[in-house]
Amino acid sequence: MDLGIRGKRALVCASSKGLGRGCAEALAEAGVELVLNARGAEALEATAAAIRAAYGVPVLVVAADITSEAGRAKVLAAAGEIDILVTNAGGPPPGLWSDWSRDDFIRALDANMLTPVALMQALMPGMMARGWGRVVNITSQSVKAPIAQLGLSNAARAGLTGFVAGTARQVAGAGVTINNLLPGIHATDRAISLDTGVAKAQGISLDEARARRAASIPVHRYGTAEEFGAACAFLCSQHAGFIVGQNILLDGGAMNATL
Numbered sequence: 001m002d003l004g005i006r007g008k009r010a011l012v013c014a015s016s017k018g019l020g021r022g023c024a025e026a027l028a029e030a031g032v033e034l035v036l037n038a039r040g041a042e043a044l045e046a047t048a049a050a051i052r053a054a055y056g057v058p059v060l061v062v063a064a065d066i067t068s069e070a071g072r073a074k075v076l077a078a079a080g081e082i083d084i085l086v087t088n089a090g091g092p093p094p095g096l097w098s099d100w101s102r103d104d105f106i107r108a109l110d111a112n113m114l115t116p117v118a119l120m121q122a123l124m125p126g127m128m129a130r131g132w133g134r135v136v137n138i139t140s141q142s143v144k145a146p147i148a149q150l151g152l153s154n155a156a157r158a159g160l161t162g163f164v165a166g167t168a169r170q171v172a173g174a175g176v177t178i179n180n181l182l183p184g185i186h187a188t189d190r191a192i193s194l195d196t197g198v199a200k201a202q203g204i205s206l207d208e209a210r211a212r213r214a215a216s217i218p219v220h221r222y223g224t225a226e227e228f229g230a231a232c233a234f235l236c237s238q239h240a241g242f243i244v245g246q247n248i249l250l251d252g253g254a255m256n257a258t259l
């Protein structure tokens with residue numbers, strides 16, 4: 001399917017690896033010019049080189065912490081006019097509800113709520129003025145079904161979800177859609193780090209922790225960054241202009257719910 005977005009320009013945050021990279025690759029395959037971001041310059045340059053070689057699109061990289069004001073300013077200054085924004089950042093650490101301090105919550109809110117909000121505030125006015133734009137926020141299944149040990153994620157991402165629900169309806173008339181993609185477990189470094197924690201806590205091997213988790217998912221496997229990226233690229237396509245303010249769960253059927 002031709003996604004109809006060849007020549008558009010996308011900023012994909014936190015995209016040297018994992019789900020962000022999956023989104024970047026799928027957009028590049030659709031002919032979209034990219035601005036990629038991550039903190040580590042080496043992996044970022046390597047990802048950009050691989051994408052340029054595979055898809056022949058221009059790729060600009062900006063190494064910066066997207067959750068800091070200075071990092072965002074650097075990314076936005078380099079990015080220029082952006083038609084497609086994919087927000088993403090690392091997820092908060094696991095823990096116990098009783099242990100998190102105010103500072104822990106502020107850090108999680110900064111990374112997983114206020115950073116995407118700030119990026120939307122910076123880039124959507126330009127999209128609206130040009131009459132076309134797409135925003136996809138990478139959030140989490142934790143928005144629909146809380147994950148006990150990821151209370152910081154449950155809380156911060158719920159805040160972002162509320163902001164998007166209200167804002168998406170205000171900008172849609174100007175041709176800009178905002179939607180959220182909610183990953184369930186996907187085979188990325190983040191999953192390795194979460195599974196390593198489970199393995200340690202339960203005194204089992206990493207392979208065993210992974211096998212148990214996979215067995216709990218109806219498709220009996222983890223999702224892939226490629227599948228995730230394809231869903232993102234579709235939401236960014238010309239065909240998705242009527243999809244507004246939605247929360248789309250990509251979890252292999254893990255959440256047992258009718259709606």
Ligand code: NAP
Pocket residue numbers: 013014015016017018019020037038039040041043064065066067088089090091092138139140141183184185186187188189190191
């Ligand atoms: P990942 O494989 O660990 O990749 C994270 C990417 O983000 C890397 O490129 C990393 O590069 C970059 N990054 C992290 N913090 C950043 C920051 N502050 N500024 C700029 N770049 C940053 O993670 P993932 O699995 O793709 O997860 C992406 C998001 O989805 C996370 O918020 C995660 O919590 C959420 N999620 C993932 C899953 C899953 O199963 N994978 C499930 C639910 C939700 P640098 O480290 O070099 O910056």
